Amino acid sequence: MTNPAAPLDLGTTHTATVAGFTFHVDTIVATVAAGIIVIAIGLYARRRVSSDRPTRAQLAWESVVSAAEGHTERSLGPGGRRIVPLAVALFVFILVATLLETIPSGHPHKSLPAPTGDLNLTAALALLVIGSVHAMAIRVRGLRGYLRHYLEPKPWLFPFRILEELVKPITLALRLFGNVFAGTIMVLLIFELIPPFLAPLPLAAWRLFSVFVAVMQAFTFTLLTVLYFQTAMEPDAAGSAAHPTPLTEGTRRTENP
Amino acid sequence: MTATFMTLNATLVVELVVFVIVLAVLARFVVRPLQKAMRQRQIEIDQAAEKARRVEELLARAEADYEATVARARREAQQIIETGRRVGSQMEHERRDTPRPWKVSSGAHGRTAMALKSRALHPSNGRPFGADSDR
Numbered sequence: 001m002t003n004p005a006a007p008l009d010l011g012t013t014h015t016a017t018v019a020g021f022t023f024h025v026d027t028i029v030a031t032v033a034a035g036i037i038v039i040a041i042g043l044y045a046r047r048r049v050s051s052d053r054p055t056r057a058q059l060a061w062e063s064v065v066s067a068a069e070g071h072t073e074r075s076l077g078p079g080g081r082r083i084v085p086l087a088v089a090l091f092v093f094i095l096v097a098t099l100l101e102t103i104p105s106g107h108p109h110k111s112l113p114a115p116t117g118d119l120n121l122t123a124a125l126a127l128l129v130i131g132s133v134h135a136m137a138i139r140v141r142g143l144r145g146y147l148r149h150y151l152e153p154k155p156w157l158f159p160f161r162i163l164e165e166l167v168k169p170i171t172l173a174l175r176l177f178g179n180v181f182a183g184t185i186m187v188l189l190i191f192e193l194i195p196p197f198l199a200p201l202p203l204a205a206w207r208l209f210s211v212f213v214a215v216m217q218a219f220t221f222t223l224l225t226v227l228y229f230q231t232a233m234e235p236d237a238a239g240s241a242a243h244p245t246p247l248t249e250g251t252r253r254t255e256n257p
Numbered sequence: 258m259t260a261t262f263m264t265l266n267a268t269l270v271v272e273l274v275v276f277v278i279v280l281a282v283l284a285r286f287v288v289r290p291l292q293k294a295m296r297q298r299q300i301e302i303d304q305a306a307e308k309a310r311r312v313e314e315l316l317a318r319a320e321a322d323y324e325a326t327v328a329r330a331r332r333e334a335q336q337i338i339e340t341g342r343r344v345g346s347q348m349e350h351e352r353r354d355t356p357r358p359w360k361v362s363s364g365a366h367g368r369t370a371m372a373l374k375s376r377a378l379h380p381s382n383g384r385p386f387g388a389d390s391d392r
Contacts, residue, residue: 021267035279042287049290051297065291085284120268
């Protein structure tokens with residue numbers, strides 16, 4: 001047990017500077033490792049894809065794909081199928097990346113820290129998601145419709161709509177980062193405050209809880225992504241739907257015979 | 258050199274590139290084939306369900322045909338039985354109404370009656386076979 005008065009080391013990462021740009025080496029290594037694991041288990045499942053005799057790995061992937069399909073179709077209609085690959089990739093990647101922390105790879109500086117515990121990864125994911133949401137909104141509404149929806153329902157709400165859009169990636173990134181980073185702090189606290197011979201027990205309990213946290217965080221991030229897409233594609237106050245439905249198609253025909 | 262996990266820097270770009278690569282590989286080589294297999298399975302399930310529905314319809318129709326055939330056969334059997342009974346009853350009445358030239362009884366009288374009956378039914382009317390009636 002260390003001196004309680006000493007400041008707690010909240011975790012640092014090794015850095016490298018290339019051409020004036022700083023990189024978190026540990027995070028990059030862990031992210032690449034997570035990516036390789038995800039691709040490897042994906043290709044392993046894909047190796048024997050069969051419609052009549054699926055393997056266990058295929059069924060596990062299918063359950064994720066099926067859940068993503070069901071959720072996107074309920075939220076976005078048939079047009080939601082386009083974001084199924086993004087939803088699946090986000091869920092599996094975040095899950096694997098967060099679970100990397102449960103692999104004992106050193107303390108306090110891990111060889112494989114959870115890359116989702118680094119703000120750079122969560123911010124990258126959030127920016128990608130929000131960028132895709134806006135791109136999809138422009139594609140479905142058209143540029144004019146996309147810009148007009150910032151003035152609805154009332155034009156004086158425009159600053160708040162802009163603020164809302166700016167806050168979305170920040171909250172998305174910080175939510176995932178905060179939850180995973182809190183897990184890292186918990187592990188540090190267990191090692192700092194509990195005698196070493198007693199530490200394995202609460203550590204094991206926390207690791208088990210971390211698995212649950214990883215699943216929940218991956219699910220939450222994916223769910224919020226789908227919801228942001230839904231918000232971007234839902235009908236605006238003028239009645240023009242982002243994704244054409246039979247009702248709105250009929251309405252348009254009536255208005256412009 | 259170290260930094261905290263809360264420092265935003267060029268790592269973000271690398272992370273973005275890594276995730277985009279993962280997304281592209283998963284979308285192209287994993288999710289799409291899985292979706293194709295799932296759709297194929299759904300088509301097969303739908304076809305099997307449709308086939309089962311058709312077989313059930315055929316079975317129901319065959320059962321109805323069977324029931325109708327059995328009912329018709331029972332009716333016909335009943336009619337045949339009724340006809341047989343009626344004919345039997347009629348014959349019985351006719352037999353009773355027709356006066357009998359002999360009376361079947363035991364003893365010498367009975368044997369006489371049987372002999373008479375036998376002669377009456379015999380094609381040669383009691384004459385030995387081969388005997389000419391004119392001679």
